[in-house]
Amino acid sequence: MAPVSRLASAVRTLAVASAIALGAAVGQQVGAGADTTLGVPLIGQQDIRWNFYPMGSSGDTVGSSGCAISSVAMMLNYYGRTTDPGLVNLWLTHNGGYAFGDKILWSTIDSYSNGQVIFTGWLGADINLIVSEIDAGRPVIAEVRLMGNQHFVILTGYDVNGFIINDPWFDDTVYFVARYGDPSTAIVSIRTYTPQIPLGRGGGRVSWIVNSGAAPHRSE
Numbered sequence: 001m002a003p004v005s006r007l008a009s010a011v012r013t014l015a016v017a018s019a020i021a022l023g024a025a026v027g028q029q030v031g032a033g034a035d036t037t038l039g040v041p042l043i044g045q046q047d048i049r050w051n052f053y054p055m056g057s058s059g060d061t062v063g064s065s066g067c068a069i070s071s072v073a074m075m076l077n078y079y080g081r082t083t084d085p086g087l088v089n090l091w092l093t094h095n096g097g098y099a100f101g102d103k104i105l106w107s108t109i110d111s112y113s114n115g116q117v118i119f120t121g122w123l124g125a126d127i128n129l130i131v132s133e134i135d136a137g138r139p140v141i142a143e144v145r146l147m148g149n150q151h152f153v154i155l156t157g158y159d160v161n162g163f164i165i166n167d168p169w170f171d172d173t174v175y176f177v178a179r180y181g182d183p184s185t186a187i188v189s190i191r192t193y194t195p196q197i198p199l200g201r202g203g204g205r206v207s208w209i210v211n212s213g214a215a216p217h218r219s220e
Contacts, residue, residue, distance in 0.1 A: 037164060038137060039078070040074050040078040042171065042172070043171075044169075044170075044171025045066040045067055045171075049086060050063075051063035053085075053086050057098070057101050057102075058100075058102035060101070060102050062085050065102055067153070068104045071153060071154040072088055072104070072141070074154050074166055076088075078139060091112050092105075109193065115196060116195065116197055117194070117196065118194050118196055119193055121191065123192065125142075125188065126190070131158065133192055134155065134156075134158060138194060139156050140154070140192055141193075142189075143191075144188060145186070145188065151169060152191075155190075161175050164176070
């Protein structure tokens with residue numbers, strides 16, 4: 001890339017990130033005119049089909065504590081791997097996918113997806129990286145706080161009003177800032193995944209064939 005193009009790209013990324021970090025939400029629900037959305041299907045963790053499934057050895061259920069696996073299920077469905085929180089939970093429970101009762105071991109999704117989707121990072125709240133991932137067609141799972149407790153949502157796009165999320169607890173699609181505030185301070189950490197081979201995902205606004213060089217370094 002030419003120096004001028006690199007500079008223009010950097011300026012654009014910085015401008016978008018700044019707007020997202022400082023933007024104020026216009027209403028709770030995301031409208032149809034969102035600029036950059038990835039079409040990640042919405043899945044609620046309290047759906048009656050899996051609400052009462054026990055998770056690992058903790059005694060908790062998908063409905064009460066399954067925000068992380070619900071976010072993972074949304075991500076996998078986006079990449080064409082049809083699944084749901086109940087199926088993800090069942091596999092994790094029987095294949096060593098949980099630690100400390102029901103804490104997901106993020107890298108085990110590599111095996112669950114048969115290597116089709118790979119865990120690439122457990123990182124801090126890097127707004128520029130989140131924008132880059134979404135621009136590359138990759139949704140990002142974010143850790144936040146809900147009523148003082150650890151919670152996970154999936155970042156599915158952005159527009160002038162900020163990041164757009166699917167929230168498994170509320171089973172809705174909203175602007176991040178409307179529910180959790182400024183993402184630069186409200187996001188505790190992020191999890192990133194990268195698809196390795198085409199899974200038959202329909203639609204999308206960008207080519208999503210994996211570029212391993214663009215993926216963040218893996219860390220756990």
